[in-house]
Amino acid sequence: xxxxxxxxxxxxxxxxxxxxxxxxxxxxxxxxxxxxxxxxxxxxxxxxxxxxxxxxxxxxxxxxxxxxxxxxxxxxxxxxxxxxxxxxxxxxxxxxxxxxxxxxxxxxxxxxxxxxxxxxxxxxxxxxxxxxxxxxxxxxxxxxxxxxxxxxxxxxxxxxxxxxxxxxxxxxxxxxxxxxxxxxxxxxxxxxxxxxxxxxxxxxxxxxxxxxxxxxxxxxxxxxxxxxxxxxxxxxxxxxxxxxxxxxxxxxxxxxxxxxxxxxxxxxxxxxxxxxxxxxxxxxxxxxxxxxxxxxxxxxxxxxxxxxxxxxxxxxxxxxxxxxxxxxxxxxxxxxxxxxxxxxxxx
Amino acid sequence: xxxxxxxxxxxxxxxxxxxxxxxxxxxxxxxxxxxxxxxxxxxxxxxxxxxxxxxxxxxxxxxxxxxxxxxxxxxxxxxxxxxxxxxxxxxxxxxxxxxxxxxxxxxxxxxxxxxxxxxxxxxxxxxxxxxxxxxxxxxxxxxxxxxxxxxxxxxxxxxxxxxxxxxxxxxxxxxxxxxxxxxxxxxxxxxxxxxxxxxxxxxxxxxxxxxxxxxxxxxxxxxxxxxxxxxxxxxxxxxxxxxxxxxxxxxxxxxxxxxxxxxxxxxxxxxxxxxxxxxxxxxxxxxxxxxxxxxxxxxxxxxxxxxxxxxxxxxxxxxxxxxxxxxxxxxxxxxxxxxxxxxxxxxxxxxx
Ligand SMILES: [Zn+2]
Numbered sequence: 001x002x003x004x005x006x007x008x009x010x011x012x013x014x015x016x017x018x019x020x021x022x023x024x025x026x027x028x029x030x031x032x033x034x035x036x037x038x039x040x041x042x043x044x045x046x047x048x049x050x051x052x053x054x055x056x057x058x059x060x061x062x063x064x065x066x067x068x069x070x071x072x073x074x075x076x077x078x079x080x081x082x083x084x085x086x087x088x089x090x091x092x093x094x095x096x097x098x099x100x101x102x103x104x105x106x107x108x109x110x111x112x113x114x115x116x117x118x119x120x121x122x123x124x125x126x127x128x129x130x131x132x133x134x135x136x137x138x139x140x141x142x143x144x145x146x147x148x149x150x151x152x153x154x155x156x157x158x159x160x161x162x163x164x165x166x167x168x169x170x171x172x173x174x175x176x177x178x179x180x181x182x183x184x185x186x187x188x189x190x191x192x193x194x195x196x197x198x199x200x201x202x203x204x205x206x207x208x209x210x211x212x213x214x215x216x217x218x219x220x221x222x223x224x225x226x227x228x229x230x231x232x233x234x235x236x237x238x239x240x241x242x243x244x245x246x247x248x249x250x251x252x253x254x255x256x257x258x259x260x261x262x263x264x265x266x267x268x269x270x271x272x273x274x275x276x277x278x279x280x281x282x283x284x285x286x287x288x289x290x291x292x293x294x295x296x297x298x299x300x301x302x303x304x305x306x307x308x309x310x311x312x313x314x315x316x317x318x319x320x321x322x323x324x325x326x327x328x329x330x331x332x333x334x335x336x337x338x339x340x341x342x343x344x345x346x347x
Numbered sequence: 348x349x350x351x352x353x354x355x356x357x358x359x360x361x362x363x364x365x366x367x368x369x370x371x372x373x374x375x376x377x378x379x380x381x382x383x384x385x386x387x388x389x390x391x392x393x394x395x396x397x398x399x400x401x402x403x404x405x406x407x408x409x410x411x412x413x414x415x416x417x418x419x420x421x422x423x424x425x426x427x428x429x430x431x432x433x434x435x436x437x438x439x440x441x442x443x444x445x446x447x448x449x450x451x452x453x454x455x456x457x458x459x460x461x462x463x464x465x466x467x468x469x470x471x472x473x474x475x476x477x478x479x480x481x482x483x484x485x486x487x488x489x490x491x492x493x494x495x496x497x498x499x500x501x502x503x504x505x506x507x508x509x510x511x512x513x514x515x516x517x518x519x520x521x522x523x524x525x526x527x528x529x530x531x532x533x534x535x536x537x538x539x540x541x542x543x544x545x546x547x548x549x550x551x552x553x554x555x556x557x558x559x560x561x562x563x564x565x566x567x568x569x570x571x572x573x574x575x576x577x578x579x580x581x582x583x584x585x586x587x588x589x590x591x592x593x594x595x596x597x598x599x600x601x602x603x604x605x606x607x608x609x610x611x612x613x614x615x616x617x618x619x620x621x622x623x624x625x626x627x628x629x630x631x632x633x634x635x636x637x638x639x640x641x642x643x644x645x646x647x648x649x650x651x652x653x654x655x656x657x658x659x660x661x662x663x664x665x666x667x668x669x670x671x672x673x674x675x676x677x678x679x680x681x682x683x684x685x686x687x688x689x690x691x692x693x694x695x696x697x698x699x
Contacts, residue, residue, distance in 0.1 A: 022398030025450040032459040035466050055400040062354065062363060063401050063413060128356035128411040323361035
């Protein structure tokens, strides 16, 4: 866990202006229209939702924005639904044909990842300058197919490296205007982070597992209500402990990943901390259960606020003149059919 | 004339220019830049309003203005006649304004919420079971068998032990079971198994592949052979009505629909949102019990057996220690899972 350094004057904190109630209203309208149109509206709902979250994200008095054309997302979804239908229909005819089709689709996965990412970033803007993505299909194939195969052959020893290479591919290959992002790989740091995280996870499993196991065994030996309650409490505690360790791993990987990213002189720093993330996760889940899912929009906003507001951007020369684009802004609209099978990868 | 403050970006530089936009009937003037620019409103694109977040006004030269003054923009848009706007953009704006109107009025929202809840409930309660039944009917029985294969082996490795019931008793039941299942579609490969299982107590389980397991506890609880036959008929009912497959279809539809509706897929909160649907699962399994009971009742009537035998063993089962209630898993149907309705079930068999 990185201890937050004191903020320097040239460091700007991201600000999140989203409001749970506003987001709830959008969510209700989205859900209603998606239902009434048998899912067709889901493409519009997605754009409206992302647009809300992006516009709510403010950096140095300017907001992000999202411009995707829902029709294009809808086309992608229709193709995905057709593919899925063909796939299940094939399953009734012959299993070989089904496996063949699955393999065929798998071949296209790297291409879909690249296109999805490009579509997503080209439709994202800050100060009216679009992001873009320059990753290649070969790069995606290496990060999403080749390296994972290697990792499984080395019994997961390569896994932290794979995670780093994926981040390098997804983030390091992006740009805003004419300015490329760069991902400074820190293999040692990734291995250290994963070592600590997995150690915490293993410790949580051992401590929590033996507590829960022991109390359940005891409760089975002497069947009293008090012991049954103790067993339940110990099991809940064990689950919480494991979730805490898992949160620690996620938080430290996210902080490390963002610290590797830079764009020219601009650098990022993420100061997520384990305990607040843990508390947000637990309390969100509780509230969602007890509200029969109605709390979901507030839960999303709460999580987004914490994640976004923990990011600091360091721009030694300010953001006003840093970013430029020689592209003709009106032609920056992409023509990609993206997100087949929901392939976009978020930060 | 309306004036709106905002930040102007030219689309090439991130440099922020604070400006004032001055709107009249057909044109907008941008004040505050080095040179004064103006555009016809028909060429200007107004972004949808989303809560009170800043939105952009896009100009035809690729520049854009970001403003927080949402009310003023709404006022501009409202005053524009459709002739001043392009027709496509006016249609889009109309839709956006309707959405914002709905989103800002509580009684509309409450109505939407109510309709949404009713539709979701109706879908999960009535549409999904019927659709799952139709889909199961369209699938070959081999699908059920695949679901159940290997389950007995894994039960044997964990909660099941060899039976201690005498060979003679078992043989008689095997013979009657063979007769019972002879009239059923041979695609179901029925098989009767006896197992001792201290953890499951008195119980009978139907696996979707047609294997029916009777525990020693149930054999000891029964006081008449026809009682076991009644239980077997109930379990055969589960297999014949393909409850294992239908249950699998129903739960996968419900668990897919939740993230689709709520919009996020990978968060703990979404997982939690799936939990209320677990309540519905209990309702589904009660429906299955009723169907299996009906099968047993029909079987007993048509074979001149007294339905009371079923009522009697149910009574004894429900009087037994409740904490021995086994975990009902997705593909295993056992007796005690529908306890709350046991009395109703008993009454149905006593009425005969
Ligand atoms: Zn049953």
